[in-house]
Amino acid sequence: xxxxxxxxxxxxxxxxxxxxxxxxxxxxxxxxxxxxxxxxxxxxxxxxxxxxxxxxxxxxxxxxxxxxxxxxxxxxxxxxxxxxxxxxxxxxxxxxxxxxxxxxxxxxxxxxxxxxxxxxxxxxxxxxxxxxxxxxxxxxxxxxxxxxxxxxxxxxxxxxxxxxxxxxxxxxxxxxxxxxxxxxxxxxxxxxxxxxxxxxxxxxxxxxxxxxxxxxxxxxxxxxxxxxxxxxxxxxxxxxxxxxxxxxxxxxxxxxxxxxxxxxxxxxxxxxxxxxxxxxxxxxxxxxxxxxxxxxxxxxxxxxxxxxxxxxxxxxxxxxxxxxxxxxxxxxxxxxxxxxxxxxxxxxxxxxxxxxxxxxxxxxxxxxxx
Amino acid sequence: xxxxxxxxxxxxxxxxxxxxxxxxxxxxxxxxxxxxxxxxxxxxxxxxxxxxxxxxxxxxxxxxxxxxxxxxxxxxxxxxxxxxxxxxxxxxxxxxxxxxxxxxxxxxxxxxxxxxxxxxxxxxxxxxxxxxxxxxxxxxxxxxxxxxxxxxxxxxxxxxxxxxxxxxxxxxxxxxxxxxxxxxxxxxxxxxxxxxxxxxxxxxxxxxxxxxxxxxxxxxxxxxxxxxxxxxxxxxxxxxxxxxxxxxxxxxxxxxxxxxxxxxxxxxxxxxxxxxxxxxxxxxxxxxx
Ligand SMILES: Nc1ncnc2c1ncn2[C@@H]1O[C@H](COP(=O)(O)OP(=O)(O)O)[C@@H](O)[C@H]1O
Ligand SMILES: [Mg+2]
Numbered sequence: 001x002x003x004x005x006x007x008x009x010x011x012x013x014x015x016x017x018x019x020x021x022x023x024x025x026x027x028x029x030x031x032x033x034x035x036x037x038x039x040x041x042x043x044x045x046x047x048x049x050x051x052x053x054x055x056x057x058x059x060x061x062x063x064x065x066x067x068x069x070x071x072x073x074x075x076x077x078x079x080x081x082x083x084x085x086x087x088x089x090x091x092x093x094x095x096x097x098x099x100x101x102x103x104x105x106x107x108x109x110x111x112x113x114x115x116x117x118x119x120x121x122x123x124x125x126x127x128x129x130x131x132x133x134x135x136x137x138x139x140x141x142x143x144x145x146x147x148x149x150x151x152x153x154x155x156x157x158x159x160x161x162x163x164x165x166x167x168x169x170x171x172x173x174x175x176x177x178x179x180x181x182x183x184x185x186x187x188x189x190x191x192x193x194x195x196x197x198x199x200x201x202x203x204x205x206x207x208x209x210x211x212x213x214x215x216x217x218x219x220x221x222x223x224x225x226x227x228x229x230x231x232x233x234x235x236x237x238x239x240x241x242x243x244x245x246x247x248x249x250x251x252x253x254x255x256x257x258x259x260x261x262x263x264x265x266x267x268x269x270x271x272x273x274x275x276x277x278x279x280x281x282x283x284x285x286x287x288x289x290x291x292x293x294x295x296x297x298x299x300x301x302x303x304x305x306x307x308x309x310x311x312x313x314x315x316x317x318x319x320x321x322x323x324x325x326x327x328x329x330x331x332x333x334x335x336x337x338x339x340x341x342x343x344x345x346x347x348x349x350x351x352x353x354x355x356x357x358x359x360x361x362x363x364x365x366x367x368x369x370x
Numbered sequence: 371x372x373x374x375x376x377x378x379x380x381x382x383x384x385x386x387x388x389x390x391x392x393x394x395x396x397x398x399x400x401x402x403x404x405x406x407x408x409x410x411x412x413x414x415x416x417x418x419x420x421x422x423x424x425x426x427x428x429x430x431x432x433x434x435x436x437x438x439x440x441x442x443x444x445x446x447x448x449x450x451x452x453x454x455x456x457x458x459x460x461x462x463x464x465x466x467x468x469x470x471x472x473x474x475x476x477x478x479x480x481x482x483x484x485x486x487x488x489x490x491x492x493x494x495x496x497x498x499x500x501x502x503x504x505x506x507x508x509x510x511x512x513x514x515x516x517x518x519x520x521x522x523x524x525x526x527x528x529x530x531x532x533x534x535x536x537x538x539x540x541x542x543x544x545x546x547x548x549x550x551x552x553x554x555x556x557x558x559x560x561x562x563x564x565x566x567x568x569x570x571x572x573x574x575x576x577x578x579x580x581x582x583x584x585x586x587x588x589x590x591x592x593x594x595x596x597x598x599x600x601x602x603x604x605x606x607x608x609x610x611x612x613x614x615x616x617x618x619x620x621x622x623x624x625x626x627x628x629x630x631x632x633x634x635x636x637x638x639x640x641x642x643x644x645x646x647x648x649x650x651x652x653x654x655x656x657x658x659x
Contacts, residue, residue, distance in 0.1 A: 002469055009469075209447075210467070213472070
């Protein structure tokens with residue numbers, strides 16, 4: 001079969017190419033530099049706890065705050081910003097400390113008043129967002145970054161959380177955290193293959209010899225696409241085996257139940273659609289604008305604009321599933337349908353992009369060369 | 371198979387590369403002669419369906435340009451500028467391109483590729499990586515790949531440029547053999563390429579068609595216009611500015627000029643038998659219509 005021949009040739013090519021292996025190692029390196037099994041042990045006997053802080057008994061932090069806790073934390077923050085720092089922090093790609101002017105000071109002081117006399121949580125939310133706007137956005141006060149607020153866990157809470165984790169299955173809890181880091185790489189790294197997949201023919205000046213064949217563009221493009229998909233899916237699945245094995249031994253040593261598919265299922269459901277989309281997107285943009293580098297640049301922008309918030313936003317504009325927490329079982333329950341829909345959407349979109357790309361590949365007038 | 375080209379125009383942005391070209395190409399070896407920038411590559415790429423014309427039509431047999439797949443199935447193309455995946459061997463390139471041509475049967479492919487590689491003298495090099503092939507070998511591999519699907523029409527774009535004389539001759543012979551039963555369009559800026567192996571040719575200049583017809587008739591255009599003139603050496607500059615000089619060689623104290631002129635250029639000048647190169651240069655220089 002012709003499709004199979006092209007598919008196999010592409011796999012053979014990639015397996016011999018340096019870019020592929022560098023990429024696989026980069027994914028591995030990134031994920032294991034970020035992912036740790038912090039707080040996996042019973043609170044207090046943290047093997048991986050923060051050394052030297054044992055006395056201050058750190059049991060981790062929580063972002064799950066009650067409305068009242070959130071309001072009080074904001075009030076404290078506001079106080080510090082206004083009277084100690086006389087400034088605030090702007091978040092984003094670059095984190096910057098900014099001094100406040102008189103107008104902003106006044107707004108901050110008014111907000112303290114309003115907080116002290118607020119009537120409802122809704123009113124509080126409206127007011128902090130107003131301040132965020134006055135300060136120019138991307139501050140701790142706005143909806144986007146307020147979820148970063150956290151407080152320390154008490155010992156009792158830490159024990160309770162721990163027991164919940166054991167009950168749900170450590171492999172599931174850490175499977176989500178692992179998939180979060182994997183997903184970040186999946187949003188970017190595969191573009192380095194996708195963006196140059198078809199351009200390679202042009203680069204080696206073999207494009208005329210290929211296009212002159214009777215081959216249907218969808219056969220050619222889809223065979224190459226799926227070959228790369230298969231390889232990268234393989235990379236991600238194999239990488240997911242590493243923590244699976246690790247957690248097998250951890251579970252055995254601690255007597256926890258072990259779910260062999262804990263890591264793999266989140267990789268498959270959350271990460272692989274991102275891989276498919278990133279390759280399809282890179283390939284299509286490169287073909288549309290005639291430049292792999294532009295496709296890579298675009299993907300870098302997409303990834304950064306998709307990397308925050310760390311969890312909870314699964315709207316259709318998010319092609320990376322972020323779930324950077326070992327708490328959040330309630331977020332999972334609440335967002336289950338949204339995540340499912342999101343993943344199906346990106347699977348479908350990837351397919352459509354491949355068809356579009358094949359169409360462009362066919363229609364695009366070959367560039368004359370002098 | 372016959373190719374009919376009607377009022378073909380191609381613009382690159384504002385630049386006119388082909389200007390209302392009309393040509394009838396029947397079987398055999400057809401020459402497309404013209405200097406760099408004449409529009410030869412553009413014309414071949416349009417026939418090859420790799421590029422769309424700005425206006426005008428081409429009929430290949432009973433197919434028109436819209437029937438890309440059907441045209442590509444009967445077409446072989448050796449581009450002017452091409453190369454291969456450097457990490458593929460000669461055989462792998464042939465096999466890959468054969469697959470893309472729709473040849474599903476591996477046994478058929480093997481036989482065909484063996485035969486073609488033997489024909490172009492690359493069988494011994496079948497396991498050589500393409501990145502280390504010489505220019506001539508690359509061109510021969512390009513020729514072999516163009517024949518994979520047994521094309522009825524073969525387009526070859528400047529196949530001999532940059533090759534040494536021996537390779538050039540070998541290439542011309544390959545083309546003549548092939549053209550016995552098929553249509554071959556050979557684009558070139560080298561007169562010798564078309565001189566001996568083409569029966570008909572077209573001459574292009576800056577996108578315009580300035581001659582179409584038989585080679586024999588082309589030579590006839592030069593009759594009575596090519597002169598041999600013996601003159602003083604110090605007249606060289608004058609003669610070169612007054613006439614289109616094809617060549618000049620010293621003869622004793624004098625200089626022997628070969629030049630083109632509609633009238634006798636000087637006392638003692640003698641008419642000589644024109645060559646196709648004389649006529650081509652005359653046409654390019656604008657002194658011959
Ligand atoms: N892709 C292109 N973009 C713009 N101009 C081009 C392009 N390809 C060719 N040309 C111009 O069109 C003219 C004809 O080029 P070409 O067909 O390559 O001629 P030839 O093959 O006879 O040398 C030249 O002036 C060339 O500069
Ligand atoms: Mg050319």
